[in-house]
Amino acid sequence: MLYxxxxxxxxxxxxxxxxxxxxxxxxxxxxxxxAMMVILTLVFSTLLESGIKNFPLFLLPALFAWRYFSVxxxxxAWAILANSPLVTGIYFPRWLLAFSSNLANLLGSSIExxxxxxxxxxxxxxxxxxxxxxxxxxxxxxxxxFGISLCLSSLNVYYRDVSQLWxxxxxxxxxxxxxxxxxxxxPERYVFLYSLNPMIGxxxxxxxxxxxxxxxxxxxxxxxxxxxxxxxxxxxxTFHRLEPRFAEEI
Numbered sequence: 001m002l003y004x005x006x007x008x009x010x011x012x013x014x015x016x017x018x019x020x021x022x023x024x025x026x027x028x029x030x031x032x033x034x035a036m037m038v039i040l041t042l043v044f045s046t047l048l049e050s051g052i053k054n055f056p057l058f059l060l061p062a063l064f065a066w067r068y069f070s071v072x073x074x075x076x077a078w079a080i081l082a083n084s085p086l087v088t089g090i091y092f093p094r095w096l097l098a099f100s101s102n103l104a105n106l107l108g109s110s111i112e113x114x115x116x117x118x119x120x121x122x123x124x125x126x127x128x129x130x131x132x133x134x135x136x137x138x139x140x141x142x143x144x145x146f147g148i149s150l151c152l153s154s155l156n157v158y159y160r161d162v163s164q165l166w167x168x169x170x171x172x173x174x175x176x177x178x179x180x181x182x183x184x185x186x187p188e189r190y191v192f193l194y195s196l197n198p199m200i201g202x203x204x205x206x207x208x209x210x211x212x213x214x215x216x217x218x219x220x221x222x223x224x225x226x227x228x229x230x231x232x233x234x235x236x237x238t239f240h241r242l243e244p245r246f247a248e249e250i
Contacts, residue, residue: 003096010083010100014075015107036063040180052182054211057123061206062179064113068138069145069199070170072105076149077156077163084250094243095236098149106142113138120210130209133216137205140221143228144198150235154242157249177203195219198227 040059052058079097080087087094113134121127156162177199178186186194194200201223205216 003092006092007096007100007103010097011103011107014101014104054124057120057125058182058207058211059180060116060120060123061210062177062203064109064116065141065199065203065206066174066177066179067112068105068109068141069202070174071109072102072142072145073148073152073166074163074170075105076101076145077152077166079149079153080157080246081250087250088247094246095150095239098153098239099146101153102142102146102149105145106138110138125210126213128209128213130213130215133209134206137202137209137216140205140224140228141202143232144202144224147228147231147233147235150232150239154239154246157246158242173199179203196223196227198224198231 036059076098079101080094083097086092086097152162152166177197183191183194183200183204201216201220205220205224208214208216208220
């Protein structure tokens with residue numbers, strides 16, 4: 001396949017760079033959500049008394065889904081700028097840089113999810129056949145991440161503030177998504193509008209499979225799929241429009 005070798009090398013390079021000069025390496029992918037789990041469990045289960053049964057197990061699937069999204073989009077914002085010698089030196093479809101960055105994130109997140117399974121089982125997760133749907137949810141989220149990545153990576157070449165603005169957006173998004181709380185807390189008249197956020201369906205799908213031991217509904221899959229495809233189209237059009245002047249702006 002054309003450019004397949006390039007994609008493979010770029011993906012491996014991005015994956016290795018993520019953990020370069022790190023003593024704990026891949027373990028940071030586990031320690032980060034574990035630290036967040038401990039802190040949030042202490043706050044919401046002890047101090048604020050959330051009332052959610054087995055709060056750590058309720059929290060971890062959502063934290064994983066959010067980390068997969070936030071790390072993937074943040075990494076890809078610099079996909080073009082970090083590979084400026086390639087952009088200015090040889091011809092190839094530049095979107096492959098964002099794609100390879102997202103593939104590296106998918107690889108790391110998949111390993112992280114597998115490594116989290118013993119902890120989830122220890123916390124009381126019931127292993128069901130529904131876990132076979134997890135790759136589908138990962139792919140749906142990948143489409144969503146890739147669409148946003150095309151926008152961020154191209155815009156960040158022209159406006160370096162984009163990456164900083166995205167960090168702020170991620171901080172707001174963390175609290176706007178049902179990570180620390182149940183979606184049942186949202187007033188019924190706002191549930192439809194709230195659910196239009198594609199990440200809601202992603203988080204609820206992970207949570208239903210790993211916490212509620214239930215099958216995600218079509219209503220969970222529809223917003224991530226449709227939203228992801230829409231963002232993919234917007235990302236492609238944005239990237240295609242800005243790509244011709246990448247070499248001049250770097």
